Amino acid sequence: MAQRTTEIIVGLFIIAGLAALLFLALQVSGLSPKAAGATYKLHANFNDIGGLAPRGRISMAGVTVGTIESITLDRETFQARVTMSIHKDVDNIPADSAAVIRTSGILGEQYIDISIGGDLESLKEGDTFYSTQSAMNLERMISNFASGR
Amino acid sequence: MMDRIAALGRTGLDVIASLGRACQFLAGVVGGVPKPSVGFPLLVKQLYAVGVLSLAIVVVSGLFIGMVLGLQGYTILSDFGSEAAIGQMIALTLVRELAPVVAALLFAGRAGSALTAEIGLMKATEQLSSMEMMGVDPLRRVIAPRFWAGFISLPVLAMIFAVVGVWGGMLVGVEWLGVYEGSYWGNMQASVDFVDDVLNGLIKSVVFGFVCAWIAVYQGYDCVPTSAGISSATTKTVVYSSLAVLGLDFVLTAVMFGNF
Amino acid sequence: MASSAYISLNDVVFSRSGRRIFDGVSLDIPKGRITAIMGPSGTGKTTLLRLIGGQLRPDSGQVVVAGREVPKLKRKELYLLREKMGMLFQSGALFTDLSVYENVAFPLRVHTRLPEDMIRDIVLMKLEAVGLRGARKLMPSELSGGMTRRVALARSIALDPELIMYDEPFAGQDPIAMGVLVKLIRDLNSSMGLTSVLVSHDVPESLSICHYACIIADGKVIGEGTPDELRAHPSERVQQFLKGQPDGPVPFHYPNNDAASDFGIRGSGA
Numbered sequence: 001m002a003q004r005t006t007e008i009i010v011g012l013f014i015i016a017g018l019a020a021l022l023f024l025a026l027q028v029s030g031l032s033p034k035a036a037g038a039t040y041k042l043h044a045n046f047n048d049i050g051g052l053a054p055r056g057r058i059s060m061a062g063v064t065v066g067t068i069e070s071i072t073l074d075r076e077t078f079q080a081r082v083t084m085s086i087h088k089d090v091d092n093i094p095a096d097s098a099a100v101i102r103t104s105g106i107l108g109e110q111y112i113d114i115s116i117g118g119d120l121e122s123l124k125e126g127d128t129f130y131s132t133q134s135a136m137n138l139e140r141m142i143s144n145f146a147s148g149r
Numbered sequence: 150m151m152d153r154i155a156a157l158g159r160t161g162l163d164v165i166a167s168l169g170r171a172c173q174f175l176a177g178v179v180g181g182v183p184k185p186s187v188g189f190p191l192l193v194k195q196l197y198a199v200g201v202l203s204l205a206i207v208v209v210s211g212l213f214i215g216m217v218l219g220l221q222g223y224t225i226l227s228d229f230g231s232e233a234a235i236g237q238m239i240a241l242t243l244v245r246e247l248a249p250v251v252a253a254l255l256f257a258g259r260a261g262s263a264l265t266a267e268i269g270l271m272k273a274t275e276q277l278s279s280m281e282m283m284g285v286d287p288l289r290r291v292i293a294p295r296f297w298a299g300f301i302s303l304p305v306l307a308m309i310f311a312v313v314g315v316w317g318g319m320l321v322g323v324e325w326l327g328v329y330e331g332s333y334w335g336n337m338q339a340s341v342d343f344v345d346d347v348l349n350g351l352i353k354s355v356v357f358g359f360v361c362a363w364i365a366v367y368q369g370y371d372c373v374p375t376s377a378g379i380s381s382a383t384t385k386t387v388v389y390s391s392l393a394v395l396g397l398d399f400v401l402t403a404v405m406f407g408n409f
Numbered sequence: 410m411a412s413s414a415y416i417s418l419n420d421v422v423f424s425r426s427g428r429r430i431f432d433g434v435s436l437d438i439p440k441g442r443i444t445a446i447m448g449p450s451g452t453g454k455t456t457l458l459r460l461i462g463g464q465l466r467p468d469s470g471q472v473v474v475a476g477r478e479v480p481k482l483k484r485k486e487l488y489l490l491r492e493k494m495g496m497l498f499q500s501g502a503l504f505t506d507l508s509v510y511e512n513v514a515f516p517l518r519v520h521t522r523l524p525e526d527m528i529r530d531i532v533l534m535k536l537e538a539v540g541l542r543g544a545r546k547l548m549p550s551e552l553s554g555g556m557t558r559r560v561a562l563a564r565s566i567a568l569d570p571e572l573i574m575y576d577e578p579f580a581g582q583d584p585i586a587m588g589v590l591v592k593l594i595r596d597l598n599s600s601m602g603l604t605s606v607l608v609s610h611d612v613p614e615s616l617s618i619c620h621y622a623c624i625i626a627d628g629k630v631i632g633e634g635t636p637d638e639l640r641a642h643p644s645e646r647v648q649q650f651l652k653g654q655p656d657g658p659v660p661f662h663y664p665n666n667d668a669a670s671d672f673g674i675r676g677s678g679a
Contacts (some may be wrong), residue, residue: 003190003193003194006193006194006197007193007279009197009201010193010196010197010200010201013196013197013200013201013305014196014301014305016305017304017305017306017308017309020262020305020308020309020311020312021308021347021351023312024244024308024311024312024343024347025191025347026340027334055342057339109339109340129195214450215534271505274500274502274505275498275499275500275502276502276503276504276505278464279498279502279561280490280503280504281464282462282464282491282494282496282514283491283492283515283519283520284488284489284516284519285515285519285522286488346676394504
């Protein structure tokens with residue numbers, strides 16, 4: 001086979017491989033080319049974060065508005081302090097909103113849902129959520145149910 | 150009795166000696182970088198023979214494996230009511246494990262054995278010797294392009310395998326079994342991480358490519374130059390490559406995905 | 410011997426897998442002449458060519474080619490020396506993925522920077538010398554055995570070497586092909602002033618063209634000289650080999666038990 005034809009075919013082969021990699025990056029793993037810089041930080045303290053992990057989803061009304069930046073243990077209050085990166089254009093979260101830990105599906109992973117309050121003032125950079133609801137703990141629920149509470 | 154122990158010891162030493170030869174061989178292959186004007190056309194020719202010609206088997210296998218994953222996965226997940234998770238199940242299985250490993254096994258069987266047989270035949274017909282007598286280093290001219298071609302091709306083939314598999318899973322899951330297309334892709338994107346999953350899978354296939362290519366060219370170069378020798382070398386390539394891939398897969402998975 | 414030695418082996422000892430293939434072999438190969446190295450199968454004649462070419466190293470002793478000690482050469486010097494040698498392998502050893510033209514052009518492309526049209530001229534001249542200029546576009550798989558050897562011969566003279574080694578060139582050839590090869594070997598030697606070393610166990614053909622011959626058996630040189638000298642050689646071993654006698658110093662029967670016990674014959678016996 002002519003050398004030129006071989007070269008072209010091999011070139012196409014490599015391009016196909018790179019295209020596959022690109023497909024895996026974008027379509028399969030949802031890598032998004034959006035600029036990461038346009039976020040601001042909010043904090044929330046939870047008694048029990050359950051299975052929450054950094055890079056977890058933060059949603060409002062089902063729409064993803066940010067990701068979990070980091071989770072640390074507050075040594076004085078013994079609560080988990082979660083730092084979140086919220087998209088800058090979602091800048092009107094009422095100051096009395098609650099951060100609730102929810103699970104998607106029965107086996108699904110956990111995420112933070114922002115339950116809207118009614119305050120006219122909005123949360124700003126570095127603010128902490130006033131009210132939070134911890135992750136549902138299956139054993140506690142069952143024991144509550146069993147003891148009839 | 151002592152004879153048996155001595156024979157066992159000798160076999161052990163033979164294996165170690167073979168490993169030593171293989172490492173020296175690798176140094177000779179990797180170390181000699183030819184002139185680009187000479188080496189590049191040889192590499193391109195081998196990429197075609199080794200990579201492009203393996204595409205058919207990789208694509209067909211990927212498709213079928215993706216479809217089977219779709220079928221089996223749907224059956225199992227529907228017991229939990231979690232059919233929507235099928236996208237992420239298929240994608241994670243393929244990207245992390247099946248694409249690198251199965252593509253490597255197929256590669257070893259098709260391209261690896263072909264490389265071993267070709268090089269072994271060149272050795273048996275004294276082509277390698279005559280090249281040496283003409284002052285050309287066969288390691289650089291014949292072996293190295295084939296090695297690099299294998300090393301480059303396998304990651305490409307593994308990526309294509311993963312993509313075709315995901316698409317095959319979508320065919321079965323969405324078109325046939327009725328999973329909602331949005332959740333197929335949505336759940337998948339939420340749970341497959343580019344760095345942790347896709348890149349790790351890619352790293353695996355690079356490692357496998359190195360090992361499979363090395364074993365294939367070494368067995369051909371080191372074989373007994375008779376027809377029985379070549380056939381034995383070809384078998385060894387497939388067996389050793391497969392075992393190496395599976396063993397390395399365990400090690401790599403433990404390192405990458407274990408939580409130690 | 411009139412001419413000086415191009416190759417000398419001095420007391421070369423070489424063993425492989427525990428077997429002593431050469432046990433103190435000394436011989437001189439004269440320059441510009443055709444020398445035949447003969448001997449029974451398995452005496453290591455091909456090994457001798459490999460020792461001369463530097464592919465193998467002797468356990469002890471010297472191998473001197475064109476004044477250089479081959480085993481002591483460094484890789485680069487060895488490759489330079491090899492450019493002066495041409496070798497014709499028993500099977501021709503053409504590169505199966507290249508055409509006849511490309512096979513002959515291979516050494517030129519690798520060792521020289523000649524422009525394409527010069528390479529073409531040289532390749533066609535070499536093919537013309539072996540009578541295969543018209544076959545230049547064929548692939549090795551399309552050639553007959555004799556043609557393969559002729560192409561391999563053209564390839565081995567592509568760089569105009571000083572030495573050519575032929576490994577069993579007459580093995581399995583039909584009479585016409587044999588005649589062609591004999592003519593080529595003789596003509597090339599005289600026209601190019603080469604030193605030719607011919608390894609063979611084909612006695613009549615080898616003796617008909619060589620100027621000097623050596624017979625090697627059991628790891629030693631058992632006879633050497635011009636063809637006439639050898640034909641009159643006193644050693645029985647040499648005579649058995651040259652005449653092709655089935656029984657003599659090399660016995661017909663493999664060492665065995667006495668016939669009576671193997672065949673179960675009793676009685677008064679032979």
